[in-house]
Amino acid sequence: MMYTLHMNTSLAWHGSLIVVLALNMCACAARMNSLPVPFGRQEGRPVVMGFVDVQVHGPITRIVPPYITFLELLNRQTRERVFLTIQAPDSPFYIHLVPGDYLVTRVQVNEAGFRGMASLHHAFTVTDHPVQYLGHWHFALASPTTIRRLSLSIESNLTQAVADLLLRYPTLSSESVVPALPVPLTGETRLFEITPYPRVWWYVRNPPT
Structure with missing residues (x-):
């Protein structure tokens, strides 16, 4: 018993x-996989939209695929930094931005408990037009090595982007969409691992006293 x-x-x-x-x-x-909160027009702040995805190119043993945590945008006039939250391996994004010149300065990638940060330098301009399209951003992540590379290529898929926009936000159906692709359209940088590290014994060798 x-x-x-x-x-x-x-x-x-x-x-x-x-x-x-x-x-x-x-x-x-x-x-x-959370979707952006629905929104409409905001006076003086056009809608800026695009799509982002990340994939690993090469062999990898980690079973969890990488995803983009956020992109950091810098307004070159006001020096204000805007964090564009993604939290997905592939996702559209929609955000209100003040017209001006911007730089895409950083991207954070999460992968199976590991976090990496990379510096970027891609410029784009937001005008007064109500809806603007930044393109489809493809991030390619190299296999884990001592020096891990991250490349970015940007292409235009405006027809699909407009279809997704109308499906998610029908209130913007009367607005035309103009491209505002960043330059350069391609780039490569180094991904640096940042803390906190995964909580496994070979990373946590010195517990707090």
Whole structure:
């Protein structure tokens, strides 16, 4: 009887653990694939839109695919920094920006508990036009090595972008969309690993005292 009780308790504990892990996985997926909050027009702040994705080029042993955490934009006139949250391996983005000259300065990539940051230098201009398209941004991440490279190529897929815009935000159906692709259209940079590191023993060798 005691053995049966022990087995039932063990099964119940394992069952609870599986449920908790499943809920955590669902919560993470919901955060990573969250859609932007619907919006309409804002006086003096045009809608800027685009699409971003990231893929690994080359062999890799990590089972979790990388995703873009955010892009950092710098207004060259006001020096204001804008963080464009992505939280997905591929996603459209929509944001209101004040007209002016901008630089895409940084990107953060998450991959199976590892976080990396890379500097970028791609310029674009936001005009007074109500809706502007920054293009489809393809990030290519090299396999993990001592010096890990991250490349970016930007292309225009305006027809698909307009279709996605009208599907998500029908209130903007009366507005035309003009391209505002950043320059240069291609680039390559180095990805630097940043803390916090994954909480596994070979990274956490000196616990706090």
